[in-house]
Amino acid sequence: MPLYLIIIPPILLFKIFADMSERHFQFNSFELSGWTIVSVCAVVLALVTIVLLFRYERRLVAPKVGNILIALRVTTLIFILLTFLEPVLTWSFNTEKTGRLVVAVDVSDSMNTQDRHASDLEKLQLARALKMIGNDQINDRLDRWENAYSLKQEPPWVDESETANPEKRAQLGASRKQNLEEIFAEIDKLSRKEIAQKLLLNPANPILEKLQQRGQVDLVLFAGEAVSAEKTTLETGLDQVPDQVHMGLSNLSQALKASTGSSESGASPISGYILLTDGRDNSQLNPVSTAEQLGQMQVPVYPVILGSSHQPKDISVAALDYPQTAFKDDKPLLKARIGTSGYEGQEVRVVLKQNDREVAVKNFKSQGISKLLEFELNSGTLGRQEFKVETNLLPGETRDDNNEKSFAINIVDDKSRVLLVEETARWEFRFLHNALERDKRIELQQVLFEQPYMGLLPQPFFPNQLLIKTQPDNEQLNLEEKTHPFADKDLIIIGDVSPEHLENWEHIQTFVADQGGTLVLLAGKKYLPLAHQSPILNELLPLKNLKVVDWNQGNFKVPPAERGMRLQLTPEGEAEPLFQFDVNPATNRDIWKQLPGHLWFLQGELKPGASVLAYGISPFNAPLDEEKDGVIIQRQYGSGKVIWIGIDSTWRWRYRVGDRYHHRFWGQLARWAARNKASAGNEFVKFSLSKTDIDAGEITTATARWTQEYLNRFPDVKTSVTISKASEPDKVIASFDLNRQKNQPVIHEANLPSLPAGEYQLKLITSPEVAEGKEITTPLFVHEIKTIELGNLTSNPQLLSEMAKSSGGKMLTPGTLDQLLDLLPNLSQETTSQDEISLWDHWLILTLIMGILTVEWAIRKLNGLP
Template sequence: MSLRRQLWHGLESPLWLGVLLGSVLLAIGLIAVLHAYERRLVSRRLGWTLLGLRLSVIVALFVILLEPVLSWSRDFERRGRLVVAVDASLSMDTRDVQASPAEKLRWARACGLIGNPDIDARLDRWLAAYDAGREPEWATADEESDADRRRQLAASRRDNVQSLLDEMEGLSRKDLVQRLLTSGRVPLLDRLAGQAKVELAVFGGGTVETDADGLVGMLREPPDLVRAESTDLVQAVNSALARPGSAPLAGVVLLTDGRNSSPAESENAATLLGSTDAPVYPVLIGSDRRPKDLAIAVLDAPPTVFQHDQPIVRTTLRTGGYTGQDIVVELERLDQPGSDPLRKTVRPDGVTATVEFAIDAEELGRRRYRIRTPVLPDETRDDNNERQFTLQVVDDQADVLVIDGEPRWEFRYLEESLRRDERVKADSVVFRQPYLGVLPDTFFPRSLNLPPDAALAADSPFSRYDLVIIGDVSPQQISETGWRLLDRYVRDEGGTLVLTAGKRFFPRAHRSEIVQSLLPVVDLREVHLSDAAQTTRPADRGFRWQLTGDGDTLDWLRFAAEDAENRAIWSRLPGHLWGLTGVARPGAVVWACQPSRNAGRGLEWEREHALLAQHFVGAGQVIWLGVDSTWRWRYLVGDRYHHRFWGQLSRWAAEFKSAVGNEFVRFGVERPNISRGEEAVIRARWDGKLLKRFPDLKSRARLVRVDDGDERDAAVIDLKPTPERPLVFEGRTSALKPGEYRVVLETENAKVGETPVTAELLVSEPETPELADVSANPVWLGQLAQATGGRMLRPHEVGELPQLFNAASETITTREETSLWDHWLVLGLLFGLLTTEWVLRKINGLP
C-alpha cells in the first residue's frame, strides 16, 4: 500500500509562523507605500504590473519559508527464511520393519495415501484401536446393517489398509522424507513456501545446499561433501544458522532419525548450540520401537604385532532385539582363501556383547581379516554385520637401549615396563647409581663401550637397537664421540632416538652442536606447577597432554580404537607437575602439546608449546618427550596406559627401522591401512648425498590394484619435496577405491638400486558408528528442540509446520520525502520574478 501526503514543516513552529506572517504583512505595507509613490512616475498599467510582481515574490518567499515537502510511505511484506535440512546419512537408508501398525498408518496418512474429511473419523478409530493393541473394527453396524455385506466391507478395508502398511514397510527413511515433502494434494514444501522463503539442504557429516529439483537425486546418491558415512546434527544446525541472507531466519526444520554419530551426541544440546535466535523443529523419521539389528559396533585390533606374539582382537556387538539368543561370530583370514575361520558363540544379556579372538602371529607380513556375524531373521539391515582389518606381523623383538644419568622414578618404571615385555629386549646404562659392594658390580652398566674415534668405527655401538632412549644425562656422561655415534645411528642407520626432558641436565646443560641439531624443538621453556591446586588428589594435579591432529592419526598413540574414546582417555590421564615445552623446528611434527586456554590460536600454539615432537634426520628420526613423569599414568590403573605407551612406541620404532628401502631411500605410506575417502600420504626419504649427486631427481609412486586377480594401475602420484623437509618427497591422494594396492617407487634422472622399492596399502570401507545403531533417537531431538525454543514433531504432525511459521513474514514501512521549497523549479520561479521586476524598473528609469 502506498500513501502520499504534503507536509509543511514551517507550520510546525507557531513562533516561526508568527514571524513569517508579521514579515509578510510588513513587506506588503512597504510595497503599498512604494506603489503609491511610483504611480506619479509611471503609467497605471506598469504600476499595477510591478505591484503584482512584487506581491508574487512575497508569496513565493512565504511559501518557500514554510518548507513544503511531498511525502510517500510504502508498506511491503518481507518474508522470513526457513531452512529445511534433510538427513542423507547411511542410517536414513534403513527400513523400519519393526514399526507398529499405528505408526505405519500414521505415516501413510501423512504422505496423503489415505484420509480425507469423509473418513478421518474412521481412521481415528482405527488408530485408537491399534494404539490399544486391538484389531480395529473395520465396519460398524451404523455403516452397514446387513451382516454379510458388513463382513465383506470389513475384509475389503482390512486388505486395503494392510497393503498400505506393507507399502510403508518397504519404504526407507529417505523415501518417507521424500513423500512427506513432495507428495499429497498440496506438498509440504509448497505449503511452507507460502509462509516463508524455503532454503533446502542435505546433510550427513557435512552440509550441502540444494533445491526442490535436486533433492531427490541428492538423497539417492549423496555427494562426497555430505559425508554420508556419518551424521553431525550440531554441525547441520550451526550451518543453517550461519547461512547468509537479508531476510530474518524464522527457523530450522530437521528431517532426521536423530542418530547422531558425532561425539557431540552425549553432550547437552544447549551447550553445543549456545544461544540461538532461531528455533529448531526436528521431525523424527523412524519408529519409536528399537529395530532388531545385529551390528559390529566397535573393533579393536592392533595394527602391528611381533612374531610369535598372540594378539587379541576384540569386537563389541550391538545386539538390539536378540538378547538371550545364541549369536555366532566368525573371524576369517581373507588372504588365505579356504582356511577355516575362528568361531565363537555368545549369548548377549543386554544391548551389547563383547567377543575376543586370540590369533597366532607366526608368519611375517601383512594379513587381512574379516570379522562378521550371520544375518539373522527379521534384521533391519544386513550391511553392518561385518568389518575388515589388517594386521602387520614384524620381527620377533624390539631391541631398546635406555640411557640415564641416575635411577630416576621415570627410569625405574620405564626399565621395569620394558623388561617385563616379552617382545622387547631392553638394555640399560645408568651412569650414576648406588653401589654397596655386595655384588661384583652395579646392577646396571655405568658406562657406554665407545670406540676412541667415531670415524674409525664401521658401525655405531647403537646400530643393533631399534630404539635408543636418552634420559637426564649430563654433558660429562656422554662424550662428543658418543653424540657423533648417536648422530650416525639416526642419520645413517635409520634408528629412532627419543630425547627426554630432565630437571638437572638434559638438554639445557648441553652445548653440543650435535645435540642441538638432533633436537626437534628449540627455545625450551620450563613448566613448573606448584600452586595450591597441586596438593589435591593425584588424578587432578598437573597439566595433561593435548594430542594434535597429527598425533590423533598415530596408531602407537592410541589407547582405544575409536577416536573419541582415545581422546577421552588422554584427557583423563593424570597430569604432570613439571615439563619442558619448546618451539618446533621447521619440518618437525608436533604430536602433543601443553593444553591451551585460547582455542583460537590452534596450530600456532601447538608449534610453540610442543611436548611430543618428531623430525626426520637423514634415514632416521628423533622424538622429543618433554616430561619426566609418564609413570604417573599408572595411578589406579597399573600397567594399562604406561606399559602400552612404551610398548607401542618400541614396536613402532622396530617397524620404522625395518621399513622398505635401501641405502638411498626409505619409502612407504604414512598409514598402510586407511578408509575410503581418507588421504593416502606416500613419502620417500632420500639420502642427502644422493640428492647432491642428482639435484634433478624426480620421483613418483605408482599404485597397482592387486586384490582382484587382474593387476592394473590405479593411480600415479608425483612425489614433491616438502618445503620444511627437503630430504622428504611427498604425494597425496584421496581418490582410491576400497581394495589392496602395491605402491611402487619410480625415479627419473637417478638410479637408486636394482631391486624395486615397494610398499603396501589397504583401503577399506569406512569404519563408522553410523550403522552400529540405526534406531531412531527421539530423546536427543527433544533436547535439541527444547534448547532452541522449537518443538519435536513426528511424521503425522508435519501438517502443523506451516501454522508454526505464520509469523515468519513481517511488514516493512518505508518513507520517502521530496522537498519542494528548495526544488530548482521553485527557485527558478522566484529568481524569474525578481529579475522581471528589476528589468522593468530599469527600463522605465526607476531606481
C-alpha cells in the same frame, strides 16, 4: 578580522553537510591520543607563526589585504588539522535479497532400511502423512485410533453412532482393521529413502512444490559427502546416487554446509535448511556445533525425522578395533563390538575367520545391548593377514547385510632397537635394563659410564663409553656412503647422565629430527637436565623453567603403595597404546590410579606443540593442573618424537605385582617407537600411510619423511604419489602432490583422494629421483563400508532435536511436516550495509588546500610581498 570568524565557517560547512544528508562523521585519529596531541601542537605552532607574520606584514600592505592573507592561511591550517584528524563520512543503506532454502535428503545406507519393526502408532502416523489414509470425514476417527495405539489398546474400529447392529459392527470393524493392516504392509515395503521421496513429491501434498513457490530451493543429497541434485533425481527414486556421496557414511555436518559456496559468491543468502534424515551420524564432527553457528547467523535448521525410534531386530558387527601393524609372534588384539537388538536371551554365535578358515568362535546370550568381544590374532605368519568376523543370521532380522566385516593386519618380522644410556646403576636403570633385556622383541644396547670395575675381567660388565663414529664433512662423499651414528636405533633412552659424559647432543638431535627416531629423557636428581647447559638439550626438552617438587616429607609414614604422587592419564594418553594395560578403558584407568606413587618429580612449563600424556595427582588432593603437573609429555620434533618422563621411579610400579605393568609399559614404548618399521623407502626418505586398511570414504594420509641432510643438498625436491590398482600396477588411475609442511619441512604429506573398494598400490615419485631404479611403493586396501553405518538402525530424534534447538529451528515428523510452511522465515531478507568516504585523503581536500595556497601566493606577489 576576529579569529573566530575565520575558524567557524569551515566547521559550519561540515556540520551543515552532515545534517542535511543523515550521514555521520567520525574522526579516526581520536583513537590515537598521542597523534592528536602532536597534530594540534603543530597547528598551534603554525598559527603563532602566522600571527607573528601578520603583525609584520600589516606594516607593508593595506589592512584589507592583510586580513585576506591571514584568513586564507588560517583556513589552510584548519583543513590541514582536519586532515590530521582523519575525518570519515559514513552512512548506512538497506538492500533486499530473496533467500534460498536448502532441502537436504539423506541417502546413506541406513536410509535403505525398511522399518518393519515400527509400532502400529508410528505406521499409522506415517500413513496419514503420506496421504495413504485419511480425509476430512474420517480424521477424527483416525485421531481416536492413534490415541488408542499410544495407550497400547485396540482401536475402536466402529463408532457407536455408526450402527447398533452387532453383526454389522463386527463386519465393519474387521473390514477396517484388514484395510489398515494392508496399508501397514505397504508401509513395511517402503525404505526411509522412499518415504523421503514421497513426502516431497506426493501429488496429494507436494511439499517441494509449495517450497519452490515461496522462493529458490536448492536440492541436496548427502551421506558421507553432499552433492547438488535436480528434482528429476528425486523423481527417479534415488536409485542413481553419485559415488562421491559415500553412502556408507552419515555426516550431518556436510548437509549443513551444502550450498554455502554459492552463497559466498554473491548468490541469494540461505534462509534455512530442511533435512530429511534418520539422524544417524558416524562422522567425527559435531553437527550440533555446526547448527549452532547457523543459528548465530539466523539460519534455522528444520530436521524431518524418518524411521522408527524403536530398536529393530538385528544382529550386526558394529565396529572393529585392531592394530594396523604388529610384530611377528606378538599377540595383537581384536576388539569386536557386536550389536544385538530384539533378541534378548537368544544365543549369538561370533566367528573369527582367517582365509575362510575358522580360528576362533565365541558364543554369548544377547541382553539387547551391544557386546564387546576380544580375540587374539595369529601373528606367526609374515605379511598381510586377512580376517573376517561373522555372526549367525537370526530369524526376523531387519537387515542381513551387516552380519560380517573383513579386515587385515600387516605382520612384520623386526625388532625394536634400543640404546639405554645411564651414569650409574641407579634403581631406575637396574629394573629398566632387566625389563628390556628380557623382551625377545627388543635388541638392547646399554652404556653405563660409572660402574664398579676391579680389573679382573678384560672389560667392565656394561660398556662404559658411548662410541660415536664420525665422518669428515666431505662434499664429494656420496649420500649413500654417509651413515648416521644412531642410524640403526629406533629408541634412545637417556637417564641421569652427567654433562662430562654426554656432549654429542647434535648427533642425538639428528637421530630425532632427521631419522624419525624416538628419544626418551628420564629425569635425574643429580644431572639431567638441570646440570646440563646444552642449548640442543634445551631445545629438545618439551618443557622449560624446570624445578624440583618433593612429596617425600608430607606422607612418609603411610604404606609404600600409598606414598607420593600418582599418575593420571589425559585423553591423549589413553589413546596411546604404550599406556594401555587393559583393553577396557575404565579398567585401564583404575589400574593407573592404583599404581604406587612417586616421591619426587621435575615440574616445568609446557612448550608450544607439546602435549601431556600423564600428569601427577597431589597426595594432598590439591587442585589439578594438567599442563603444570605434566609428568609424561611428548613433543613432535622434526620427523621424530621426544618423550619427557619427569620421574626417576617407574620401578615402583613393580610393587607386589612384579613385571606386570613396569615391563609392559617399557616394552610397549619400545614397540611404539618402532611403529615406522613397515614404512617403504631408503635411508633418505620414508614413505608411509597413516592407515593401510581403510573403509570406502575414510581419510588416510600419505607421508614422505626426508632426512635433513638430503634436503640440505636438494632443498627443492618435489614429491608426488601415483595410485594404481594392484592387479594393474602399470596403469595409473590417480595421482596427487605431497605438500611441504610449514612447521616440519622434512615432512611432505597430503590426504588421499576418495577411492572405491579395492586393492591398490601407491608409488612415491620424486624429483630429483631418489629411488635409483628401486620403486618405493606401499599397498592400500579399501573395504566396502557397511557395519559402521548399519551398526545402529534406530532413528536419532535426540540429536536432531538438539540441532534444531541450537539453530532456532524445530524438529518435525512426517505427520507435522505441514507446519513447515508456517515456521519458515520470510525469504525476503533486508540486510543493512554501510559505506564510507574517507575525506582526509580525498582529492577534493587536496585541491582546496592547494587552491587556497595558490590564491594566497598570488595576493602576496601582487602586493609586493616576498
